[in-house]
Amino acid sequence: xxxxxxxxxxxxxxxxxxxxxxxxxxxxxxxxxxxxxxxxxxxxxxxxxxxxxxxxxxxxxxxxxxxxxxxxxxxxxxxxxxxxxxxxxxxxxxxxxxxxxxxxxxxxxxxxxxxxxxxxxxxxxxxxxxxxxxxxxxxxxxxxxxxxxxxxxxxxxxxxxxxxxxxxxxxxxxxxxxxxxxxxxxxxxxxxxxxxxxxxxxxxxxxxxxxxxxxxxxxxxxxxxxxxxxxxxxxxxxxxxxxxxxxxxxxxxxxxxxxxxxxxxxxxxxxxxxxxxxxxxxxxxxxxxxxxxxxxxxxxxxxxxxxxxxxxxxxxxxxxxxxxxxxxxxxxxxxxxxxxxxxxxxxxxxxxxxxxxxxxxxxxxxxxxxxxxxxxxxxxxxxxxxxxxxxxxxxxxxxxxxxxxxxxxxxxxxxxxxxxxxxxxxxxxxxxxxxxxxxxxxxxxxxxxxxxxxxxxxxxxxxxxxxxxxxxxxxxxxxxxxxxxxxxxxxxxxxxxxxxxxxxxxxxxxxxxxxxxxxxxxxxxxxxxxxxxxxxxxxxxxxxxxxxxxxxxxxxxxxxxxxx
Numbered sequence: 001x002x003x004x005x006x007x008x009x010x011x012x013x014x015x016x017x018x019x020x021x022x023x024x025x026x027x028x029x030x031x032x033x034x035x036x037x038x039x040x041x042x043x044x045x046x047x048x049x050x051x052x053x054x055x056x057x058x059x060x061x062x063x064x065x066x067x068x069x070x071x072x073x074x075x076x077x078x079x080x081x082x083x084x085x086x087x088x089x090x091x092x093x094x095x096x097x098x099x100x101x102x103x104x105x106x107x108x109x110x111x112x113x114x115x116x117x118x119x120x121x122x123x124x125x126x127x128x129x130x131x132x133x134x135x136x137x138x139x140x141x142x143x144x145x146x147x148x149x150x151x152x153x154x155x156x157x158x159x160x161x162x163x164x165x166x167x168x169x170x171x172x173x174x175x176x177x178x179x180x181x182x183x184x185x186x187x188x189x190x191x192x193x194x195x196x197x198x199x200x201x202x203x204x205x206x207x208x209x210x211x212x213x214x215x216x217x218x219x220x221x222x223x224x225x226x227x228x229x230x231x232x233x234x235x236x237x238x239x240x241x242x243x244x245x246x247x248x249x250x251x252x253x254x255x256x257x258x259x260x261x262x263x264x265x266x267x268x269x270x271x272x273x274x275x276x277x278x279x280x281x282x283x284x285x286x287x288x289x290x291x292x293x294x295x296x297x298x299x300x301x302x303x304x305x306x307x308x309x310x311x312x313x314x315x316x317x318x319x320x321x322x323x324x325x326x327x328x329x330x331x332x333x334x335x336x337x338x339x340x341x342x343x344x345x346x347x348x349x350x351x352x353x354x355x356x357x358x359x360x361x362x363x364x365x366x367x368x369x370x371x372x373x374x375x376x377x378x379x380x381x382x383x384x385x386x387x388x389x390x391x392x393x394x395x396x397x398x399x400x401x402x403x404x405x406x407x408x409x410x411x412x413x414x415x416x417x418x419x420x421x422x423x424x425x426x427x428x429x430x431x432x433x434x435x436x437x438x439x440x441x442x443x444x445x446x447x448x449x450x451x452x453x454x455x456x457x458x459x460x461x462x463x464x465x466x467x468x469x470x471x472x473x474x475x476x477x478x479x480x481x482x483x484x485x486x487x488x489x490x491x492x493x494x495x496x497x498x499x500x501x502x503x504x505x506x507x508x509x510x511x512x513x514x515x516x517x518x519x520x521x522x523x524x525x526x527x528x529x530x531x532x533x534x535x536x537x538x539x540x541x542x543x544x545x546x547x548x549x550x551x552x553x554x555x556x557x558x559x560x561x562x563x564x
Contacts, residue, residue: 060137065145068156068184086124089173092161098178099158101186103239105197109147112140117149118171119157119178123241123248123380125171127164128157128178136181146180152189152197152236158182172241195233199223201240203384204230204547227548234555234564245380247554250540252374254319256364257340257534264356266315266342271304273297273321277514286325286335297323300533303518305343306461306490309529310521317342322533327559330429331548332482332538336557340539343531350463350473350489353530357487358402358449361477361534365393365447368543381544385551388544391480394445403439403448407471410450413438424454424470429482436481446542451475460504461497463489463530473530479542487532494522 023031084098092098102119109115113132118125130146132138149155159178167174204227217224230237237243261268275296278285286297300322308316322339342360346352368374369391382388394403405413407423414421419434421427427435439448455464455472463473474488491497497519501508510519541552550556555564 059139059141061139061142064136064138064182065142066184068186086119086121086126086173089124089126089161089176089178092176094161094163096161097158097181098161099156100178101154101156104149104151104153104155104189106151107147107149109144113143115143115147117146117157117180119155120239123244123377124173125241126173126176126178127168127171128159128180130180130183134179138180142183146183149185150189150191152193152239153185154187154189156184156186193236195225195229195236196223197236197239200225200230200237201242201384227550231550231556231561232564238554240384241380242384245377246540246544246546246552249368249374249377249381249544250536250552252368252371252377253364253536253539253543254340256367257317257319257360260360260363261317261342264315266317266344267308267313269301269304269308269313269316269318271298271301271318271320273323275514277512279303279514279518284325286323297325299324300339301341302461302533305341305531306526306529307518307521309343309345310524310526312527314527315342315344319536322535329559332541334537334549334553334556334558337538337549337553338536340534340536341531343529346489346528346530350528350530353487353489353532354404354449354451354475357475357477357485357532358404361447361485362393362402364539365391365543369393378544385544385546388546390545391543392440392444392446394443403443403445405448405450406452407450407454408452410435413442424456426454426457432478432483433481436478439478439481446480447478449475449477458488460500460508461490463491475532477532477534479539480545482538482542484538484542485532485534487530489528489530492522492526492528494519497522 081099084100086100086102089098100119100121102121105118105120105125107115107117115130117128117130119128130138130143132140132143157178157180159180159182161176162179163175164177168177199222202222202224205224225237238247274290275298276290276293278287278296279299285299288295288297301318301320305316305318318339318341320339320341321336323336324333325335326333342357344353344356368378375389378389410427411421411423414431414435417434417438419431421431436446440446451474452465452471453474453476455462455470458472458474465471465473472488474486476483476487477485491500498510501510501515501519508515510516537549537552540546541549544552546552550558
């Protein structure tokens with residue numbers, strides 16, 4: 001019979017009994033397997049290390065690829081090394097040795113002995129070939145390394161320029177390819193990118209202004225990168241050939257403006273973009289904190305240009321930012337854009353200024369159409385935005401006259417084509433575009449000017465027509481039916497200016513702190529003058545026929561975008 005003491009001693013499981021005497025047989029077996037597994041892994045790693053060391057020792061070209069040698073490694077060689085831009089290789093010589101710094105647009109291994117790269121610099125691309133053997137004894141390790149380079153990495157490649165058996169249709173330089181002799185990594189790009197540059201090279205969706213839907217793939221199932229995605233990843237999007245061309249053309253327009261102004265002896269000024277009061281009517285102005293007071297970003301350099309004329313600077317111009325606090329979410333509006341401004345003294349009639357502005361625009365457009373480099377860049381853009389090279393000017397044998405009509409004539413043209421417009425009412429965007437179509441069809445031009453706008457729709461400083469106060473000595477320029485410039489003769493008489501300001505709606509006080517310095521310029525005597533303000537972004541947009549002004553702006557700012 002079991003005693004009371006024995007009944008109170010709890011029974012232990014077999015595992016507990018085994019633990020009391022050491023690990024169980026199953027635990028020992030498991031531990032032995034883990035140990036064997038670890039030893040195998042260690043032996044495998046050691047073998048791989050030895051094989052890698054052996055391969056490295058046998059790598060006949062290990063000095064020809066890898067990280068770029070620092071200047072301290074070979075200062076003499078690097079300081080004497082000459083570099084070639086891809087743009088120079090269109091007219092290269094067979095067997096010419098060149099060194100280029102370029103991005104990897106694409107990399108692929110054809111076999112253990114052969115790999116292909118596409119090198120890209122700005123809008124230019126060339127195929128590069130890496131083959132085992134040859135004079136430099138290229139190794140298979142080097143071929144493998146080249147084929148595994150991440151897209152968008154920057155490399156320094158030296159090689160021989162050779163003609164391919166057949167033209168390389170996938171690159172801009174089709175008549176040559178580069179046979180790599182050495183290649184070094186300057187900057188390695190991440191393996192995963194938010195957007196692919198090659199996807200950004202396809203045409204973006206062309207939606208209506210009011211449409212919010214954007215397709216994700218094209219008819220072939222390839223990804224479509226929306227405008228918003230492009231702008232959110234502007235660094236990658238900006239690397240496409242089309243964008244490189246667009247912003248080189250923008251630079252070209254600025255340089256053509258500079259050329260024309262310098263040829264006509266204009267003085268360059270740099271006006272302030274800060275003001276102590278909301279001027280030019282007080283609407284659409286950004287208010288900012290200025291120490292313990294308020295300040296405003298200027299809407300234009302208009303007042304400063306006029307004050308410069310009052311300083312006896314007869315012809316002034318500038319290129320600078322313009323700020324508009326307008327909540328306009330359209331394809332042609334920005335809250336910040338680049339202005340090309342000019343102002344000049346009038347000798348006899350304000351049409352001196354109007355004609356000068358027309359000649360300026362004809363100079364810019366004709367040079368864009370005729371200079372070889374601009375023509376090449378326009379063709380690059382045309383591949384993504386068809387019609388980029390289809391801008392029309394009237395055929396007048398290169399004359400200096402632009403097509404010009406009055407506001408009343410423009411209204412009459414619209415009415416004749418069944419589009420109702422008022423004689424003293426501002427034109428809507430739809431009416432402007434319709435007029436642009438009419439002008440192209442009837443007169444064969446995409447550029448024209450409209451003179452004699454109604455006084456009621458122009459700023460207070462605009463000179464009224466002496467013979468009809470309902471219209472003014474003002475004008476706008478248009479490209480493809482959309483405004484690119486507004487200009488006018490300005491009121492230069494102090495009393496007349498003050499009267500116009502007080503009669504403005506809402507009334508403006510010419511003696512207020514915000515206007516006093518401006519109106520004083522005319523109190524002290526000022527020559528008759530006029531000018532205009534061109535929008536660089538719009539000129540580029542409408543010359544190329546881009547669907548949205550944001551494509552013509554490096555880092556656009558609109559009511560919904562402050563980054564990047």
